[in-house]
Amino acid sequence: MEKLVITSLGLVMVGFIYWFFFGKREEVVGTENGKIHILVDGGYKPGNIKVKKNIETELVFKRTDQNSCLEEVVIPDFKISQYLPMNEPVSIKITPKNKGEYDIHCGMNMFHGKIIVE
Template sequence: MFNTQKIIGNLVGVGIFLALTPNVALSQIEHEVEMPASAGEQTSQFQKIEQPLGLKIAVALGGLGLIGAELWWFMFSKTKSQKAQVERGIQSVDILVDGGYNPDRIEVRAGEPVKLNFFRKDPSSCLEQVLLPDFNKALDLTLNQTTSIEIVPEKPGEYNFTCGMNMYRGVIKAEATEVSQG
């Protein structure tokens, strides 16, 4: 299955690595220059490898470009939110746990019970627990099983749920129910 979150994770790593590389190279060169003359002949074993300035700039710009692309991804490519299904008066949502939460934005009606059905497909221990801090609840997920929890978002607003290490997140958007219905 296409795993966007892991790809993003790798991109972040590569971007940071590329952005830091020129600085690391520079600091190494400075360090060698600072070595005392008393080191004698041993110093001559070190050869300064001067990278062309153009290459350094290109690498730095490449890194910055990747970081920019990541930021864009996080800010503008949000996944679609999903409305809870109402079954026998209870709103319920099936959430697939696989490299994150799908859907990760859930629309519900405030003041009514919501049943979240987490199906954990991802074996990584990172996702074995779901925390709902606003409801003081923690949920252990069994692999390849559905684990359900019921909550009541009393007030309209956004309620987060995260993995045990706060790496993967989802949000429950509770909207005010219309009072006009008789």
């Protein structure tokens, strides 16, 4: 009986850990009227952005993190490299031509986000 309880607890823990590390990060947020706001604070929030192919999308980045690591945002596949001043929204427009997943990262390639084109 005791073994069963421990095994069950173990399974719950594993489930929780899995959810904690993988579940939350896979949150995908779509655009609203072709626009999405991304908060730059200890990473990109939301981290996964869903956009539509062949439709102009406005990504509005706002950095509230002092970390100089995040002062530049890079989207290599769209040839974008943009300086982000503190607390000031910066609008970047993209019109994705192909379906797929595209990386968003900071100037030093440490923080990552993703654009998912459908």
